[in-house]
Amino acid sequence: MPAGAGSWSHFSHEADIGLAGSGPTLEAVFEQVATAMTGAVTDPDLVQPLHRIAVHCEAPDVEMLLIEWLNALVFEMATQDMLFGRFEVRIEGNRLDGAAWGERVSRERHQPAVEIKGATYTGLAVRQENGGWTARCVVDV
Amino acid sequence: MELRRLERTSRYEWRIAPHGDMRVPAIIYADEGLIRDMDDKVYEQVTNVATLPGIVSASYAMPDAHWGYGFPIGGVAAFDPQAGGIISAGGVGFDISCGVRTMVTGLARGDVEPCKEALADALFAAVPAGLGSRGDIRLSEEEMTAMLAGGARWAVDRGYGLAADLDRIEEGGCMAGATPEYVSDRARQRQEREMGTLGSGNHYLEVQEIVGISDPDAARAFGLAVGEIVVAIHCGSRGLGHQIGTEFLRDMAIEDSRLGLLLPDRELACSPIDSALGRRYLGAMRAAINCAFANRQIIGHLLRRALSAVLPGAAASLLFDVSHNTCKVEDHEIDGRPRSLFVHRKGATRAFGPGHPTLPEPLRAAGQPVFVGGSMGTASWILAGTAASENRAFSSACHGAGRSMSRHQARRNWRGSDVVEMLARRGTVIRSPSMRGVAEEAPGAYKDVAAVIDATHNAGLARKVAELRPLVCIKG
Numbered sequence: 001m002p003a004g005a006g007s008w009s010h011f012s013h014e015a016d017i018g019l020a021g022s023g024p025t026l027e028a029v030f031e032q033v034a035t036a037m038t039g040a041v042t043d044p045d046l047v048q049p050l051h052r053i054a055v056h057c058e059a060p061d062v063e064m065l066l067i068e069w070l071n072a073l074v075f076e077m078a079t080q081d082m083l084f085g086r087f088e089v090r091i092e093g094n095r096l097d098g099a100a101w102g103e104r105v106s107r108e109r110h111q112p113a114v115e116i117k118g119a120t121y122t123g124l125a126v127r128q129e130n131g132g133w134t135a136r137c138v139v140d141v
Numbered sequence: 142m143e144l145r146r147l148e149r150t151s152r153y154e155w156r157i158a159p160h161g162d163m164r165v166p167a168i169i170y171a172d173e174g175l176i177r178d179m180d181d182k183v184y185e186q187v188t189n190v191a192t193l194p195g196i197v198s199a200s201y202a203m204p205d206a207h208w209g210y211g212f213p214i215g216g217v218a219a220f221d222p223q224a225g226g227i228i229s230a231g232g233v234g235f236d237i238s239c240g241v242r243t244m245v246t247g248l249a250r251g252d253v254e255p256c257k258e259a260l261a262d263a264l265f266a267a268v269p270a271g272l273g274s275r276g277d278i279r280l281s282e283e284e285m286t287a288m289l290a291g292g293a294r295w296a297v298d299r300g301y302g303l304a305a306d307l308d309r310i311e312e313g314g315c316m317a318g319a320t321p322e323y324v325s326d327r328a329r330q331r332q333e334r335e336m337g338t339l340g341s342g343n344h345y346l347e348v349q350e351i352v353g354i355s356d357p358d359a360a361r362a363f364g365l366a367v368g369e370i371v372v373a374i375h376c377g378s379r380g381l382g383h384q385i386g387t388e389f390l391r392d393m394a395i396e397d398s399r400l401g402l403l404l405p406d407r408e409l410a411c412s413p414i415d416s417a418l419g420r421r422y423l424g425a426m427r428a429a430i431n432c433a434f435a436n437r438q439i440i441g442h443l444l445r446r447a448l449s450a451v452l453p454g455a456a457a458s459l460l461f462d463v464s465h466n467t468c469k470v471e472d473h474e475i476d477g478r479p480r481s482l483f484v485h486r487k488g489a490t491r492a493f494g495p496g497h498p499t500l501p502e503p504l505r506a507a508g509q510p511v512f513v514g515g516s517m518g519t520a521s522w523i524l525a526g527t528a529a530s531e532n533r534a535f536s537s538a539c540h541g542a543g544r545s546m547s548r549h550q551a552r553r554n555w556r557g558s559d560v561v562e563m564l565a566r567r568g569t570v571i572r573s574p575s576m577r578g579v580a581e582e583a584p585g586a587y588k589d590v591a592a593v594i595d596a597t598h599n600a601g602l603a604r605k606v607a608e609l610r611p612l613v614c615i616k617g
Binding site for chain 2: 010012013014015016017040041042059060064067068071074075078079081104105107111112113114115117118119120121122123124138140141
């Protein structure tokens, strides 16, 4: 499912939801996995990019950085009652500076299925292969 | 799961002999059918847990075990601080102290049936459910700290529920050793508007009819009779617990890398019990247990108000409140010697047997009530701990049916509105803010709870007391 450069999907997990993304760059794949996370809650195309929030995080390696990025978004979703449909990421070394655009949750329009409790390290992988990047992880819902 | 990878030690017990880095064996309680249907990931995860430092006796999986993260859901493991034991944020999970509270109403089905729709509306209006739903309760920083230290006792002091409820909650409703100052500002922020909310996913509030009694003595002690109505609340520590889980998982994973502790799965991130980080997690996790106690206490209060508004004079007394995502310090006899252990239960219920000193007097002879949730359309069960359960998985039992299908697949198979209609024909009224959520929680996406209950009963983990059918289900 395209959204910017790359694509995202879900993979089956018995209890929770697996997120997968691919893209030409590390930044693009982080954006795709974030879209997949929104896709676990609602259809990302239903989310209007009305408000922008900035996200900054750091981690010792790129896999943990993916989890930090997703958990920073989970925190904003939870405390601002927001859903995000568009993302922009810059990564330099161990640091991520990103932004997310979205709107307040509308229960009628978004029909949110679950709330994301947090992103886990289970099945976590961020890989560079065939000239592009792929990433996957499981979120607890 | 392939049977040839397991040694069958009894009809309901399967053993994985220690191999590789395993320090102890792994033991799965299940019948042959459940084992065959179990994901291979359960084998991998229950085996991984057996490699953790200081683990005692075995790494256990309950009959409802399924693929989790780090630990399997339905995993039980105990660690000895005297033997270098660890505490694992991944072993408790994000929804710290998620659990079930069951209240007995004494109403007959005939009292509720004529006003089922009105009752569903009243409960749905009274208890905020689903993503983005907010409670009316706002806590100042001081009140948040008091809540994290006091649990359900704090809630009773503030007018939510009755003092008599406290005896019927694990730990008397207040987890000792909670350290609110270890709970971060971000965790508190996530909880600011979430007190008294149900959450979403598999969390629910159900009005249930008792349709069968298997153990009349225990049923009498629990106040259960066929044809009568109970109410069950399934939820946890909300955003506060999720954020504590998130933060300590990260801190422990970073610390494990720094110390060179090689784990088979990063999600098993852990710290020695006797370490600064281990103690900080313990204090914060216990505060989250209190948050879950307070949350279910408030919801119980909201439920009572809604119930009596629809059925004047109706009351609900608390049978018991038990958590299934925790780490608790408990005394267990190992090889004839009492030891104080840190027992992790991830999607598993404590199931103390008859006579256990922590049980309230009216329940002590029967054993601790254990609540096993089904799905919206299938049975739930009330079980009781057995004398034998002490020797099996440190007095633990199953907690639910477990999913048989991913959410994605469920969404492809069913439409939420069709599920609601199908359940209405069977006599169950559903209220939910999200039809997509209802589709993902469709009864067909869950395993048959009956097989899990039979295996739990026959393995001696807990014994059947009462079977329940849902009449009203409020789904988050």
